[in-house]
Amino acid sequence: MTTSTKKRTLEVALSTTGLGPDGKPMRVPLGAEGFMTPHESMEPELEGEHMLINIGPQHPATHGVLRLVLELDGETVVRCIPHVGYLHCGFEKIGEYRQYNQIIPWTDREDYLNSMGNNVSFALGAERLFGIEITERCKVLRVIASELSRIISHLVWLGTTCIDIGAFTPFLWAFQERENVYNLLERWTGARLTTSGTRVGGMIADVPEGWTDQLRHFLEKFPKTLDEIERMLNKNAIWVGRTVGLGVMSPQEALNYGLSGPMLRASGVAYDVRKDFPYLDYETYDFDVPVGTNGDVYDRFLVRQEELRQSVRILEQALKRLPDGPVNIDDPRLILPPKTKATSGMESMIHHFKLVMEGPRPPIGESYVATESPKGEKGYYFVSDGTAKPVRWRIRPPSYVNLSAIPKMVEGHLLSDVIAINASIDIVMGEIDR
């Protein structure tokens, strides 16, 4: 038996199971050179040996039931194979068996951090299909709803990413503010998470008395929390060290991979649906679209942080211009009559019955409406054949497309950085699996 100088015989011998060539346990005294040389077949080939490691599906750092299979060379990721679908419940299939207003509760449950924003996107898509114009007050209220959802979503992202990277305090601050926004939504819609806030042609309800004051109070306090989080993180050596230069996507790559939202803007592409393909009169609001330069995890953090401030700006303007008037459109074929009328007036009773039993019918046609959700371009695609139920209801999920770029982003990074990169995508598995 020859001893190769290349092979680290001593270490290998100690790291084996301790069985001799005859299969019996052997003792290896340190320094006994001649005896150390193990049998050829027992010595693992270390060079080029890759390790397969499985993260998830049940792991707090995967933000839901995401499974990543990583091929590692030492601690460096050679290849990443993501698996999704553990939460799949067929929302799109169920939608084909429901009336339009009955689908709205499902939109709460896909991207559950942005439920109000999803309700708004859904209603906008359905309204284009029905060919109706909503009231001015409704438009402003929907802007408020969308921006409040954005604040919730970004705060949850900030908090959970802090936990992933090892900072605990900003998580508490972020969740405290999120609680305030949920209190606002609860007063408005009666629910905190699953709001179902919109209807085709309007909202579930107007905002209650004194609600705008509560929102104003929140808008005064919230930027202070943002300042504190900024002081805590932006120049924090650990935070910067763990985020700068990770998961870099160039502008061309980011576009080609179909990234959207803060992911795309951090790479330097200023695509914001609110600016480029405006809806809800977003073009009349004065706000900036933050754009990063390096496209790494740190830039994504900065972009989201600035978006929080811009949301506050939009909310302040929306509060200023909130007009009086009805929230719902005046169309008895779409909007339920008031309960008192439905039980006293013949006409209203018929409308009520027809709306509940048959549901509103859109004309034959199709519509794709995209809105800027906190994750990116959220699109709802409807195809109608003239019946009360859609032929096809399709969700264009931004985090699904964003996540599809993760093999590209983690390649060549360390295993511990995979967690930071995965967190920076801001995925919600409810939306990815639907």
Next chain:
Amino acid sequence: MNPTVDALRARFGGAIMRAEVVWSETTVYVEAARIAEICAWLESDPSQSYEYLSDVTAVEYRDGVRPIEVVWHVRSLKHRRFLRLKAEIPKDGSTPLRVPSVHGVWKGADWLERECYDMFGIVFEGHPDLRRILMWEQYKEGFPLRKDFPLRGRFSRSEQLKQALAANPEARYSMEELSISDAFEDLPADMRQRLTNEKVGE
């Protein structure tokens, strides 16, 4: 109507079938076999520069005659244009459900096309890794978003339960992972065979 339609007609002629505008959105019906070529031109031509792929999906209508439509939503951020491309595939079985993949044009098509295959059974030719994504590898009930697929699933509840209990959760490996995991021999025989003959959707 989106000015791209005229440019497409001038460039591709017969491959562009008809165009219509519904609710100010332009839809162009194109020949299914030439979609990759058309998309490559739309993406690279400076006068069009549709650099962003929003969505790839499909629509099946409730009546048994209307063809299945594969739908691409593309955007030009430079010109702020939005275009919907559609390719029709007859449902009578005369044509296989196959269209060229646009993965070579937009990498973002990767998972979108996989989902479309998973849900409708449409095979995107030239896709590098076309396999199920939301449903699991051994899923045998067919393609959930097809109209002949019942809402509750094709198998009875007891059959679904039986299959779920009998499933080997460790067997959910793709061909790529198998090359490095040595788990190939542990897989069920039918899956082993399907993975080795490299045919998808059969």
